[in-house]
Amino acid sequence: MRTRGNPILxxxxxxxxxxxxxSIQAKGQQTIFNVPTTDILDPGKVYGELDVSFKPNCxxxxxxxxxxxxxxxxxxGGNVEVGLNLTGxxxxxxxxxxxxxxxxxxxxxxxxxxxxxxxxxxxxxxxxNRAYNFGTYTYVxxxxxxxxxxxxxxxxxxxxxxxxxxxxxxxGQFGIEQTINDKFSVAADWITGKHSSxxxxxxxxxxxxxxxxxxxxYSIGNTGASNGNHYFLFEVGYNFN
Numbered sequence: 001m002r003t004r005g006n007p008i009l010x011x012x013x014x015x016x017x018x019x020x021x022x023s024i025q026a027k028g029q030q031t032i033f034n035v036p037t038t039d040i041l042d043p044g045k046v047y048g049e050l051d052v053s054f055k056p057n058c059x060x061x062x063x064x065x066x067x068x069x070x071x072x073x074x075x076x077g078g079n080v081e082v083g084l085n086l087t088g089x090x091x092x093x094x095x096x097x098x099x100x101x102x103x104x105x106x107x108x109x110x111x112x113x114x115x116x117x118x119x120x121x122x123x124x125x126x127x128x129n130r131a132y133n134f135g136t137y138t139y140v141x142x143x144x145x146x147x148x149x150x151x152x153x154x155x156x157x158x159x160x161x162x163x164x165x166x167x168x169x170x171x172g173q174f175g176i177e178q179t180i181n182d183k184f185s186v187a188a189d190w191i192t193g194k195h196s197s198x199x200x201x202x203x204x205x206x207x208x209x210x211x212x213x214x215x216x217x218y219s220i221g222n223t224g225a226s227n228g229n230h231y232f233l234f235e236v237g238y239n240f241n
Contacts, residue, residue: 030073030083030104032175033201033217033233035152035189038116038143040106041075048072049237053219056232065231066091079106088128097128114145118154124162135162137197139173148179156191163195171198183207198222201233213237 030047031037041047054066067090073083082103088096104120117140124135141154152175163169175189188202203217214236221229 030071030081030102032152032177032187032189033203033215033235034191034197034199034219035173035175036104036118036120036139036141037152037175037177038106038109038118038141040079040104040118041073041081043075043077045075046072046240047074047237048240049235051233051235053231053233055228055230065093073102079109080104085122088126094129096126096131099125099127101125114150115142117142131165132161135159137162141173150175150177152176152189158195158197163193163197167195169193169195177205192222194223203233211239213239 030039030049049071051069051071052066053069067087069085069087069089071083071085073081075081080103082101085100085102086097087100088098090096100122102120102122104118106116106118108117109115119140120138122137124137126132126134135158137156137158139154139156141152143150143152145151153172154174155170155172157170158164158168160166160168171192173189173191175187177185177187179185183206185205186203187205188200190200191197199219199221201217201219203215206214206216208214215234217233217235219231219233223229
């Protein structure tokens with residue numbers, strides 16, 4: 001990650017670390033792997049996560065790369081959580097660092113029927129090597145839990161340049177989570193469309209400690225998979241108690 005000479009990026013990193021150090025209790029997650037869940041953090045709770053994607057080998061015209069996305073999520077009360085992601089930290093190549101504030105609202109929940117509905121928006125604010133000035137990714141989704149299986153489905157719209165250059169993109173997003181026991185779950189999510197976020201991602205969720213959750217996944221592109229558009233995605237989250 002290259003941050004030299006960028007005071008805005010320094011501030012974002014400081015804010016991220018400061019939020020982690022001051023946090024008290026946390027539970028939940030913001031996404032399955034890429035698709036938002038219907039979970040909402042309790043008021044005052046904070047969840048921190050680091051997402052690392054990497055391709056170790058060259059295939060066809062697509063060679064090795066890695067990227068790092070730190071994120072923090074805070075429960076504000078009223079079935080709302082807000083967060084901040086720091087994206088665009090890619091090696092090799094020039095970073096396209098982007099601040100991504102997020103907000104998610106669970107506007108309906110029926111615990112007896114295990115149904116929940118959410119709406120949310122991510123705001124994209126490029127701060128380094130900008131190809132555009134501002135963008136959004138907005139979604140609506142619902143979930144239904146049946147025994148130990150939770151199904152999630154919804155739709156999204158991404159403004160121009162966020163998922164594809166000079167184009168608006170819209171489609172569906174889906175997920176399934178199957179709890180095996182207190183430590184293990186298997187899951188998969190899928191964002192439809194032929195663009196930078198269009199991937200099917202299956203994987204395993206493992207909790208080695210009550211405060212720590214790890215995600216071991218593999219993302220496969222909706223297009224170009226046979227030409228190397230697939231990569232490992234590892235995530236680790238920490239619940240502050």
